[in-house]
Amino acid sequence: MIQDPFKPAKRVAGQRQDVWSIVNEAAAAYNQEHGAGSVVNMGQGFFGYNPPEFVLDAARDALGKVDCNQYSPTKGRPRLKQAIADAYSPFFGKKIDPEKEVTITTGANEGMLSAFMGFLEPGDEVIVFEPFFDQYISNIEMPGGKVVYVPLQPPKDGATKTTSAGEWTLDMKELESKITDRTRMIVINTPHNPVGKVFSRDELQAIGDLCVKHNIIILSDEVYDRLYYVPFTRAATLSPEVANLTLTVGSGGKCFYCTGWRVGYLIGPEHLIKYVSAAHTRICYSSVSPLQEATAVAFEQADKHNFWEESKTEMKGKMDRFNEIWKELGLPYSDPEGGYFVLVNLAKVKLPEDYDFPPHVASRPRDFKLSWFFIKELGIAAIPPTEFFTDANAHIVEDWLRFAVCKDDEVLEKAKERLRGLKKYIQ
Template identity: 90%
Template structure:
């Protein structure tokens, strides 16, 4: 039997159109009608401004050095690994060994893929809290893993009143019931995307103790670890037993406003990290050399520039500035505890009954229609969060949209002005 050479593998076949391409399609149509750059992009979580000068200067300097334009060691440039070890050691309360407990990856996403590739055999199960960052799912399934979803439960009055992201809760019996003999890993995300929840120490302790009891690896996605507005606990700091099972994920792009640099890392015990490093080597060999060097300098100089406190203060200011519009319009939202996303409930917005949505939008939950409508009619892009839910639980957020506030203040003000156009649709 002759096989079709163009038949895709099952892991990429039959997938419905993803949220990013749908949003970009609507934005492109708006820009074509109103002029390039007309859409106010509050959707994808990339920054609307450059890294600070000391970070950009470090990148320029690195590009001028011969050794920074060649292959780096597969586990990362020594200067960056040392900078990361120095940065994390105070948090962990012990010295981190840069040679055996740190590996640098091509963005946090490739780092997480490397972790899954390192430990999953076909049929192994990975627990993921719902809602989830969509890349987790494909990364788990690529090596043959099976995703087991455990929902976070929204506050009962979240659709009618402004609440805290911390009011989204995990029911521990749900988690315990999800664990089987095939459970190999658990993915934790704090501060959480898209909710903005920062898991409390008590919540993390309960999760960590359960993982210790069942010998489950914790992949702790902490890429927003410098943007928290309530007390923040790192999973690996809870106990030596939990630390022994925890891989902590970080992101230079999120830390220093440069998501396009694709510099990420994992920090964890040597018995885990060595296998992540081995998988990373086979996936992409090594990561971008000059930007690793620049990220190292950024860590070395951040404290002297007062960068961490300023970053947190400025992002919280942007969050507060932008969320004024929801209070003005009388629309409830979820007050974030960390990160730079805010979820807003638009149940009061009545879309025109005869509005002509394309079939691939009309067939999706209401938040996709809300997103399309806001782009086409108001020129503002936001992300429908049902993309981060299974179909069974998508109804939880079908009236919500996710907005990213990591933009210039003038863009936030332009977004607020356009959102005032919702008034005539609010009932």
């Protein structure tokens, strides 16, 4: 039998329509009916405003330098690696070696792919907590890894009253039961997207102890590490034994409001980071030179501009102002401990029984219907979090939606005004 040369590989074939295309489809239809830009986008986690001027100036300056318009060293520009080492050494309680313990990647996502590519053989297992950033799954499966899921459980009364994101809990016994002799890595995300949970020191220590016991690599996704509103512990700082197993993932784009720059980085011991660097070299060789240079300058100058504290204060202010609408509507939400996402429980919202959902939405959990309804009837986009769960555990969050608050204040106010249109549907 002659094979079809155009048949796609299994890793990309037969996938159901993803959440981003569904939300964008509904938003495009709303904009077509009401005018371009009519939808208030509280869905995707991109910033609605520019980086500060000192960061933009650094990018403009970098474009004028000859070497910044050519290939950078594959492991990253020395200036950026040094800037990251200087910025993170105080947090790690040790002097980070920029040449041996830091590698620069094309966004944090490619950095995580490089970590998986660097350590996974076909059949190796990676434990991921639900809800998860959806890119984790394909990144693990690309090199032949198997994803093993452990769900976070929401607060028992999260549907009836506002609770802390910290009350989403991990069952440690269930976690340990999922460890096998094929378990190679565990992925932690703190501050967590979409929950907004900052894992406590005790929680991280319990996970770290398991990883030391079973010799499992920790991939700690800490891309929101500058936006925490409760005490924040970095996994690599728990103990020398845990640090020896930990790769920390960071994001210049998240730090400096420039997610489109795609500048990520990993920090870890040399015996781990060198294999991440080797995989990164094979995936994309090197990352964008002028934006690496600009990110280096941003790290170097951030303290002088009091950027970190102002950034945190500003985002917490946006979060608090936006969440006033849920108090007004009497809808419970999960009060975030970090990041810029908030989960809202909409069990009290009664969707019209005869509402005409398209088949690809009608077949999905209730949160997809809520998301579609919010766009079509209220003109506001939010993300259904069941996309970040397996089908078996989607029921955990089918009454929730995720909103991103990293937008201009006028956008947040417009969103709040439109959300008042929910009043007639709340029971």
